[in-house]
Structures are given as C-alpha cells and as structure tokens.
Amino acid sequence: MPTQNGNNMSVIRTEGLTKVYNPDQVPVHALNGVDLTIEKGEFTAIVGPSGSGKTTLLNIIGGLDEPTGGKAFIRGTDISTLSDRELINFRLNHIGFVFQSFNLIPVLTALENVSFIMQMQGRPAKECREKSIELLEEVGLKDKINKRPSELSGGQQQRVAVARALASKPDFVLADEPTANLDSVSTAELLDMMAELNEVEDMTFIFSTHDQRVIDRARRVITLVDGKIDSDEERTVDSG
Amino acid sequence: MLKYILKLGWKNVWRNPTRSGVVIITVLLGTWAGIFATGFFNGMLNDYIKGQINLTVGHVQIMYPEFEDLYNPNYAIPNAENLIRTLQVNPDVDEVSGKSVATGLAQSARNSFGVTIWGMDIENDTSVSVRSIKGYLEEGDFPEAENRNQILIGDDLAERLGLELRSRMVLSFQDVSGDLTAGAFRVAGIFDSFDSRFDENFVVVNKADLNRILGGKNLTHNIRIDTDDLMTAGVLAEQLQDSNPDLEVKSWREIAPDLRYVFDMQDLSLYLVMIIIIIGLIFSIINTMLMAVMERTRELGMLRAIGMNKSRTFSMVMLETVFLTLVGSPVGLLLGWLTITYFGASGIDLSAFSEGLEGWGFTTMIYPSLALKYYLNIVLFVAVAALISALYPAWRALQLRPVEAIRKFN
Structure with missing residues (x-):
C-alpha cells in the first residue's frame, strides 16, 4: 500500500469513488465505489463499454468533475476539497491533457501552442521557447515548429498535444481516445512516441480508449463495468 | 503572460x-x-x-421699458444718438445699430397682413443688423435714402400680398399722437432669408421715412448691440443696465428664450x-x-x-x-x-x-x-x-x- 508521503506516494489514488447523476429525479450511478491506485511510470488503459463510467472516472481524476462520494488523491492531495481557482491551478501544474480533438489553439503555431501552457505557469519566455523546441524535437516535429494546426496532419497534431501536455511537467498525462481520429501508421507512431516517453522519462500515461491497438500496448488494463472495476490486469508488453 | x-x-x-x-x-x-x-x-x-x-436678435438690445408692451411709438429711447455714440467707443461692443420700430398692417390691393416695420439707417448703418438682411436680398435693392418711401419685404409676404418688385403697398400703424396713420411704399427689394416667419412678418424701410410718418424726429426705439463673443453678452447687458437704469437692457438669452x-x-x-x-x-x-x-x-x-x-x-x-x-x-x-x-x-x-x-x-x-x-x-x-x-x-x-x-x- 503506497504511503501518502515521500517519493513513494501514488500518482493517483481513489477511495470509494461514487458519482450519481440526477440524484433527485432518476438517479444514474455512474461510479459505484471505485478504489484505484496508479503509480508513477504506469502506462495504463481504462476500458469498458459505453456507460461503464470510464468517462466519469477520467473527469474526476482529471479535476474536471466532482465525485458524489469518496475521495480522489493526486500526489496525496484530495482534489475534491479544492476550490475552483485551486483546481484550475492544480490542473495547470499537475495534469497533462491530450484530448480526442480540439486539442490545439488553431491560431497559434506548434511552438506557440506548446509554449502557451508554460507561459500560463509563469515561466520565463526564453525557457518556454527552448523547452518547447526540445519537446517538439522529442515528438519528432523539429521541422514543423512554425506550422499551425491546420498545416499539420491529425497524427502530428496529437504529437503537438503530447508535447504540450508534457510541457507543464505534469505528474501524469490523461489521454482521452488520443488515437480515435488517426490512421494505423499515425496511431503506431504516436503510441511508439508515448511508450518511449514513458520508458525514458518515466512519465505516467492514462488512456481512455476503445482502440485495441492502444489496449495491446498498455501495461495495465483496467476494465470498468457498471461503474465498478471489473478487472485490473497487469501485463508485460513488448515496447518495440 | x-x-x-x-x-x-x-x-x-x-x-x-x-x-x-x-x-x-x-x-x-x-x-x-x-x-x-x-x-x-x-x-x-x-x-x-x-x-x-444675426438676422433678428443681436447680442444685446436696449429699449424703453414700456415699449415692448404695446409698441407705442412714443416710447422711444431718449437721447439715443448720444447713447449710440457712447456705445460705439465701448471696448466690449463690436457693432451698434439703432432702429425705429412700428407694428402695423401691410396692405396690397389683394390682401393685408400684420407686420413689424423696422426703420433702419440703411445707407449709413454698416452693422451686422443691416448686412445680414442685405445678404438675403433676392431681387431688387435696398431702399435708397434719396427715394422716398421705398420698402424691402420678404418673399413670403410678397406672395401673401401678391406683390412684386416696384409694386405699391400701404403700411398703416399708430403714430406718436395715437392716431392711425398710413404711408404708401414701393417695393424696392425682396429678400428670402432662411426663416420664413421673418420673411412674412418683417419689413424694412428707411428710418427717416418711418419716423416722418410716425410723426417724430430721430425716433429710435431699439438699439441692437453685437459683441465679439455670444457668451459675454449677458455680462455686457448687466453692465449697460447698471449704467442706464431708466432703460431696459436685455441679452439675447432674455429676448429669445427659444434660442x-x-x-x-x-x-x-x-x-x-x-x-x-x-x-x-x-x-x-x-x-x-x-x-x-x-x-x-x-x-x-x-x-x-x-x-x-x-x-x-x-x-x-x-x-x-x-x-x-x-x-x-x-x-x-x-x-x-x-x-x-x-x-x-x-x-x-x-x-x-x-x-x-x-x-x-x-x-x-x-x-x-x-x-x-x-x-x-x-x-x-x-x-x-x-x-x-x-x-x-x-x-x-x-x-x-x-x-x-x-x-x-x-
């Protein structure tokens, strides 16, 4: 059992997480007591049929929604107790997001998109620029730094989004169906890149996905059914 | 950021x-x-x-206190000539003009209409009072001093009375003795200003002609003063009122509340x-x-x-x-x-x-x-x-x- 102090602290820990929609009318129990621990460096996929509660779970551990009951700890902080303002800052500094679409600001270049989040953190302009270039190089977009999203392919846009997610030095990256709009080659490239970041930099990735290609690459697969964890499977995956 | x-x-x-x-x-x-x-x-x-x-009000007007009540020609400004000379050297005064005024009936063969008659020293008066009317002259010319009983009328009055240039018309009004008097005038010119009310209600004749028919000599019922600045008119009016307590001095703000x-x-x-x-x-x-x-x-x-x-x-x-x-x-x-x-x-x-x-x-x-x-x-x-x-x-x-x-x- 991970402690709540020191470096051994879990990245994410939930205790009896419940979420009920429409509690006064027709209650819908989206989560029914989810206990979950995710450690640093995990490459985890959360899967399950529609309505299983994975959306709700990701919203809550991403600090975008509040649980009805239970607690969600990020690095030991109970995020359900944070105010709106604290939560925004918490997301900015602790969580990296990669969404399915609408990830990037269309009027900014790849470099500016990555830089933007660091600017919001109040880091010096020079550092933002250098770090952004470094991250874009890391995701294989060295020659695309001055391109706008509309000039990039879907796969390239998702890679910029990953670079942006990493730019804020988060505790983990939440990726919502990151491959949903990508072809096989782009999906493979994106997964390779994220797997490499996971291995080399020990970055924690949590995916919500239906994509078997993503599930096949995950080292841990958590399956939700009816708001409960149905299975939690650790696997050894060939990173190649 | x-x-x-x-x-x-x-x-x-x-x-x-x-x-x-x-x-x-x-x-x-x-x-x-x-x-x-x-x-x-x-x-x-x-x-x-x-x-x-410019056309009618001026910045300040001086009149005999009771004149405006009934336009009785007897209520002329005493020693108006002296007062005008004094005003001409007043540094706050830009232009001065004195006129005799009567209200009466303008008649033609066709029609008649109530008018205000201004007797102005057209030949010698170069003030804005005369200049502004001259600016609106549409036909003919201003009445000349050597030609007796010439009149300047507005186009609206000309139309109402059916008058043209050189037509004859009669002005009848009360003289200084309180009797009704009249004079026959020939239209010397027709003006068309921006204000049809003025064009219909005001006529201009030589001051000498009007005073002769009124039965008085050198009658001046109204002295109009123009200054450099509209805003200073009130102060000037107050000063002039203090120095001429027997007369009534009004600034344009009192004369024309609509303005x-x-x-x-x-x-x-x-x-x-x-x-x-x-x-x-x-x-x-x-x-x-x-x-x-x-x-x-x-x-x-x-x-x-x-x-x-x-x-x-x-x-x-x-x-x-x-x-x-x-x-x-x-x-x-x-x-x-x-x-x-x-x-x-x-x-x-x-x-x-x-x-x-x-x-x-x-x-x-x-x-x-x-x-x-x-x-x-x-x-x-x-x-x-x-x-x-x-x-x-x-x-x-x-x-x-x-x-x-x-x-x-x-």
Missing part, C-alpha cells in the same frame, strides 16, 4: 477575417456616423443660433445623437463576440481544462473586442474628421427640403463643425461601448464548464 494573452487575442481577431471585418466596418461606420451626425447637428444648431442672432433653450440643450442633443449610434454599435459587437465565443466552446473548454483561469479567459475575450474596436475606431475618426472638414468648407445643400427647414428657421446650407472635445468624447464613448459589449460574451465564456465544453472524455 500578458504578452501571450495579447498575442492570442489579436490572432483570434483574424481567425474569421470576414466576421471581424464586418465588426471593424461597423465600428468604423459607427464612429464615422457618430462624428458626422454630431457635426452635422452641431453645424445645423450653430447656424440656426448664429442666423437668428437660449436650443443653445443650452445643444450639448445634450449632441450627446443624445452619439448615444443612439453607440447603442446600435453595442448590439452589433455583442452579437459578433457572442458568436465568436459560442463557436469556440470546445476550444475555450480545452483551454479552461488545461489550466487557463477565469481572469485570463475573460481578458482574452475582452482584448479581442478591444482590438476589433482599435482597428475600426481610428479609421472612423479620421474619416469623420475628413468629412466634417470637407463639408464644413463646402457645406451640405439641403435646399430640396427648404420649405420645411425655413418653416423652422433653419438654413438650407449646413456647415458641419465639431469641437475637439466631441471627437475625444466619441472615441471615449466607442471605447466604453466596446468594453460594455464584450462583457456579456466574456461572461458567457466564463460560464462554460470545461467538462461539458470539451464533451467529456470518451
């Missing part, structure tokens, strides 16, 4: 160039229309006040014109900015989700509006200034509407003009309008819940 928010706001403006272009043109036209309409209205009111004051009202309300009227235009502008900007926010719901949700706080989101939307305004407003300002400068020199001819305008005493040639303070105020109004317009869309942007805006995970 501010630099980045500024940059993002500016780039967002050009995200949809057509829509932004429409707002910029709206702001441009709004600013231009605000300036031009205000300048036009200002020019119209200024011309109205100036025209009325005073127009003058006092001028500022308010101009600001009303501005406000009406600005209200239109506000709704146009709100509409566009709201569209700009609503169509970016997911993007704004994403920004909020990754950690853009409320104040930055608010600032970004506000800055977009400010940029839209900053592009349109200076161009509108410049165009407005150019339009006012051009038409201020050449005038806008509204003679097609002369009948209506003259009925209200307005000139048909409008020279728009606008003081610097109005330009500054219009810019200020537009800036405030832009900020007010941005408030609601910016507020709407803040109401977006990131989780709903990005359509949730999955």
